[in-house]
Amino acid sequence: MDSLTFIGLLFAFIAIFGGQVLEGGSIESLLNFPAFVIVIGGTFGAVLVQTNVKTLKRALRMASWSFKTPKQEPKVAIDKIINWSMTARKLGLLGLEDEIDVERNQFERKGLILLIDGGEPQVIRDSLLVDLEVVERESMQAVKFYEALGGYAPTLGIVGAVLGLIQVMGNLSDPSALGSGIATAFVATIYGVASANLLFLPIAGKLKNIVQTQSLYREMFIEGIALIAEGENPKVIESRLAGFIPTS
CATH class of the missing domain: 4.10.910 (30s ribosomal protein s13; domain 2)
Structure with missing residues (x-):
């Protein structure tokens, strides 16, 4: 959490x-409920116009990452890769076949299969990098969903303010109706600016950092698999992969 x-x-x-x-x-x-409807409803409506269904579903799934970051354990992954390396040196690449059924992560499972199939190191790198780029691109599209919310919300706040002022101007002869119109005008502006800068844009920033961390994790895994394919010494692999772990 x-x-x-x-x-x-x-x-x-x-x-x-x-x-x-x-x-x-x-x-x-x-x-102010009318102001809320104008700003939040209008903002989501505008963003839905520019978003496809696949990106929307991914964005909604990723929203929970703001409160519960997906677990990434680089050190555990390094230990696993080192164990694979030692097994490959003792029993050959076919000795890793039992690990396929154990591996649940689809990306890592594909890397393991490519390794066991005897693919060239560069071929393995290129294949996994394509998968990494696709996942990263789709995730960043989902991040842009929240960035778009943050971009439209202040503008919809202004729309709400104008609508409130229109109500005010249309009821100058009725002082009792002026208060609600003025309230909607100013509160809508607050809702627009506050939701953008306190919710949507911060969520987008956090999700972007998570996506970048996941990409770095996958790059580390790709490097480890490729080094095993090259027949590198486990100690050397461990040293190379340790550079992917942040020092702080």
Whole structure:
């Protein structure tokens, strides 16, 4: 569980609502359902226009990564690759066949199959790099979904503000109707700017970092498989792969 996401959102809401109270306002004044519908509904509608179904499904699945980052254990992966290397040196590449049924990760399973089939190291690299690039591209398209939400939300906030002002101008003769129109105008702007800068863009940034970390993990795996195919010494493989692990 990524506690920083919860802490960040908590701080953001405390800052906004707390600041409103400190300025002498009420929290209720920030709650406006029409403004919410205009900004959030309009924002999602605009983004759906430019998004295909596949990207939408992937983006919705990836949303949970903001709160629970997919588990990546480079050191465990290195140990596994080293064990494969030692097995290959003792029993040959065919000695790794039993590992295919054990391996659950599809990307790593494909790498293992290519290795056992006796593929050339460069061929293995090229094949796995294509898979890596495809997955990374699809993931980054999903990240752009949230970046687009962050881009449209402030504009829809302005739309909500204009709609509120239109209501105000159309009811100048009825003072009782002015308050709701003005509230919608200003609250819509807050919703647009706040949702973009406190929710959508931060989520996009976190997901982008996760995708980059996953790509680095897969690059490390590709290098390890290729080194086994080259018949490299396990100690050398371990030393090479250790460079993929961040020092901090």
